[in-house]
Amino acid sequence: MSGAGLGQLGLWLHLRGRRGGGAALPAIPAGSGPALILHVAPEAAGAEAQVTRRLMKLRPDLRLIRLATAEGADAAEDPDLVARLLDEGKPRALLLLGSALPAALIAGAEERGLPVVLAEARLDAGGGTLGLSLGLESRMRRQLIQRMSAVLVTDQASEAAARRMGVAPARLAMPGPVTDIREPLRCAEAERAAMAAMLDGRHAWFAAALPEAEEDAVLAAHEAALRRSHRALLILAPRDVGRVDALAARIEASGMATARRTEDEDPTDEVQVYLTDGVTELGLWYRLAPVSFMGGTLSGDDAAARHPFEPAALGSAIVHGPETGRHATEWQQLDRAQAARHVGAAEELALAVAELTSPELIAGLAHNAWRVSTGGAGVAMRIADAALEALARDAAPTRSRA
Template identity: 55%
Template structure:
């Protein structure tokens, strides 16, 4: 069976059963143009940004959430989708994420309504000789514009036959965080005190990673004898034993809770709370985010916090708390992944070189602040489609 026939068979099997009729769901109030929005679970953050942009630029726009409670199944209920399109008369459909709701896409094609897909992520399974992969390829062929998040997805899209003019790589819609604040007078004073010394930050380090951080700093000192570590433990009660442990290894420690300062002799500065993370991110060109090495990551910070403040980011293999953000940073050559304690020590030592740090930090800043641009591209595609419909 040819690939196209396999895809059509998969669609027929998906949509062949007619669902019991159910009461029609309410439409958004107003008389403005209506957009149907369908969002995968992985793209909920993107949905909020794009929806806000659309409503700001077109206040009369009505948006119908196809995944809201009480809505018919956009995956399998073709009859309900047809009734919905007849009542709502949408000008377009916007999909966000990896899912391809078959009934919704087929109905849009029947009604000649364009479908735009943002935040699309594809993998090699799309190229397989299977009913599911064939059905997805058939659905992708019915989409007008596709914005993919990464080069691998773009490559897969081209391999499955999507024309070059239909697919663009934008990157994902990153969550935009407000920079953590700091006392500028304090930052300026400490920066002058550091006098250009290489420094790095280990943020929110759990007890299980304290030895790894110690080893990494000893390695950094071997590479740059004036290196300074800012250390923020997850538990303030660990400050005293940490001080003792570091001093046993011949290091000079200053404690923030005792109002001590990181003068020229100090090699480790231990902070007592997270309240000043904005200060340490600004002072440290390199940040290791604790919890990602051991998986003890309940208190791991958002990776865009240091990235947005110009600090290059190191992390371990446990990225479950912020998987999308880590994927963005790693994919943009904007962070350094280390598989274990030895690799952490190697990376911290290597990143005493200013040129490497500058490249990594610049890429991290670009990724962490670029989500608005991606959201704007998707928003513009929707509004351009609306302008065409209104002509």
């Protein structure tokens, strides 16, 4: 059987047991404007607000029909409900946010000649989680994604996967992810300029909001950095400012010279570790340090973990451990865009800090991170434009349902 035949068989098997789930139709807004069905996969929930805001600004009369997903259930997989929704709501296009490919919804749209836009997609060219055998599921996913009128992916890996799945280049774009828009942390410019003059020419790196459990790893990494460059400087912001004095004593006992911001001491040339007054001046240190390690990501201490877009927006290359916690989505966006350095364990931190002395490598990571952290509004606009372009097309002739 051909690949297309296997895909059609997979689709038939997938839909066969999903009729008559009993879910209620979503609300269909009244009005004379065009209707657009919006399906949001759980992993793309953070993008929904920005995209819908852009859509409604560009097309105030748009009637947006949200087809909700719930834990373990998706109304867009019920062929009977989808048929009723498409017939009663009379949408002119569909927008899918996320990597889910709801088979019943896509098949119903194709049957009626409706364009479907897939956006904010993070794709794997392999199988998926649709409950079929891997071969049939993979073939079905390929067939479903090839039916999209436009596919907007978040990263290069997803773009490559889409190409391998047969998406035509003319229908494929990589605008990046929709990200939170966050105001950059501020600092006093006069303070930044004075500190920058003091640090001129030194390899400085910053440990942000460091919990006690990660102090050993960070200090060991800095000792390794000092063996490569005796002028290396660690700027350390303990999560608990009350630990500054104890840390200073411990660092001095290990043979490294330290200074404390709490005592109005400066990071002079002989200082090897500079202890800040906690997390009160992060905007200053992110600007000064070419490399920032984000505390809590090695030990999983997520109580006060900082948002990864803080250093990203201020030009600091980012290093993080495997415990991404409540900012897992943002870390995934940065990692997939080659915008952060991931270390799997404490022992790898020293190697990462040593490698991140290359200005070219630091600049590449920092630029990619800045692009991810600041590009959310532009990406949301591109998604809205693609959806409205699909909406403006004349629907193709309705196909027979025989």
